[in-house]
Amino acid sequence: MTVTSSTATDPRPRAGTRAYRRTVIALVAAAVATFAQLWSVQPILPAIAEGFDTSASQAALTVSVATGGLAGFTLVWSGAADRFGRARVITASLLVATLLGCAAPLAADLSLLLVLRALQGAALGGVPAAAVAYLAEEIHPADAPRATGLYIAGNPLGGMGGRLLAGFAADHGGWAWGIAANTLLGLLALAVFVLVLPRRRTPRPATASSGGSTGPSLAARLRSALTTRGLPALYAQALLLMGAFMTVYNLLGFRLTGEPFGLSQAAASLLFLSYTAGMLGSAVAGSATARFGGYAVLTVSTALMAVGLAGLFAGVLLGLLAALLVLTFSFFSAHATASAWVGARASAGRAQAMAVYTLAYYLGSSxxxxxxxxxxxxAGWNGAVLFALGLCAAAALVALRLRRPPEPALD
Structure with missing residues (x-):
């Protein structure tokens, strides 16, 4: 990705400035609040299955309905972000989701828990629908990919912290405690977002990408998001790679608590520390993309994902952990690259493009x-890993279409 000369006098904050740091910290806090709550049930699916006397696939619905609700409401939230402002939408999204999180531990049956999780996922959709577009508009174009990578790094930070917290809490008080602990974490992260995010000193002029009155209509922006060259292939990366990644992590708890490992719920949740590799992958992706280009980074990341998936056939715990580290690093590198590429390529309807990307991402998860x-x-664990490898291969084939579009200028 290159930077045009028109960015030389751009007044938006550069990396290293106080405003840049505060913006990134606030958006990382929003990511933590979102993904700690979204994935709070994932490490405790065996406890949920046992508590409600149901199967692995039925317990996994507590993840799928939340990600499905998030996917279904991203376009709604993106329209709200254009009208009311991205920061306001992120705040409202997290507030509603946290209130729903307070009710989830009280669910007396699986059906009610599924309803609450679906509503919570729908509420959380405001953050991914608005956050990357916010960074693309508020941070200097030369530093927006780096800021986006740091924000994406907040995804595995929240996901890892939430999973660890849920695993240990559930080991002491059951699945309800696991969800409740993450609701408290979400509330604290929301407070950080509200208190740290810089307030705009002067309004920005209305633009097509920000949905101002001088820009195109919502329908035109959505049409642009669906037809701009290269964007559909990037949406497919979100759909397929997230599907492969989530297949593994949804089932990881069952693999670790069953034979041949037989770990406790708390011990099994420790393997979610592999999400630290995802934070590194997200942060590295921004700099690597600026140097080598989006297609190269995405291709290498997808190939490494396949390597990590192949390693998951291991029957030795250390081998499984090594494979998870490779898988997690490469997935979040691919995700950070693809999402930043969408934000840069979508000159009109940026919020809608990010909403469609988010929809594809969580539709893949769900x-x-x-x-x-x-x-x-x-078919057991090995069958599920083969299924994930198939999704990864499909993503690599679709990504071939991304060789042709030139790298977009950031302007």
Whole structure:
């Protein structure tokens, strides 16, 4: 990605400035609040299955309905962000989700828990629908990919912290404690976002990408998001790679608590420390993309994902952990690259493009995560890993279309 000469006098904050640091910290806090709550049930799926006397695929629905709700409401939230402002939408999204999180531990049956999780996922959709577009508009174009990579690094930070917290809390008080602990974490992270995010000193002029009155209509912006060259292939990366990644992590708890490992719930949750590799992958992706280009980074990341997935056939715990580290690093590198590429390429309807990307991302989590559970119920762990490898291969084939579009200028 190159920087045009028109950015030389751009007044938006550069990396290293106080405003840049505060913006990134606030958006990382929003990511932590979102993904700690979104994935709070994932490490405790065996406890949920036992508590409600149900199967792995049914328990996995507590993840799928939340990610499905998030996917279904991203376009709604993106329109709200254009009208009311991205920071306000992120705040409202997290507030509503946290209130729903307070009710989830009280669910007396699986059906009610699924309803609350679906509503919570829908509420959380405001953050990914608005955050990358916010960074693309508020940070200097030369530093926006780096800021986006740091924000994406907040995804595995929240996901890892939330999973660890849920695993240890559930080991002491059951699945309800696991969800409740993450609701408290979400509330604290929301407070950080509200207090740290810089306030705009002067309004920015209305632009096509920000949805101002001088820009195109919502329908035109959505049409642009669906037809701009290269964007559909990037949406497919989100759909397929997230499906492969989520298949593994939804079923990881069952793999670790079953034979041959037989770990406790708390011990099994420690393997979610592999998400630290995801934070590194997200942060590295921004600099690597600026140097080598989006297609090169995305291709290498997808190939490394396949290597990590192949390593998951290991029957030795250390081998499984090594494979998870490779898988997690490469997935978040691919995700950070693809999402920043979408934000840069979508000159008109940026919020809608990011919403469609987010929809594809969580549709992959919801649909393929559930299908992976069905594969696991019938073919076991190895069958589920083969299913994930197939999704990874499909993503690599679709990505071939990204060789042709030139790297977009950031302007």
């Amino acid at each position: 649909l393929f995560g559930w299908l992976g559970g069905l594969v696991y119920d019938t």
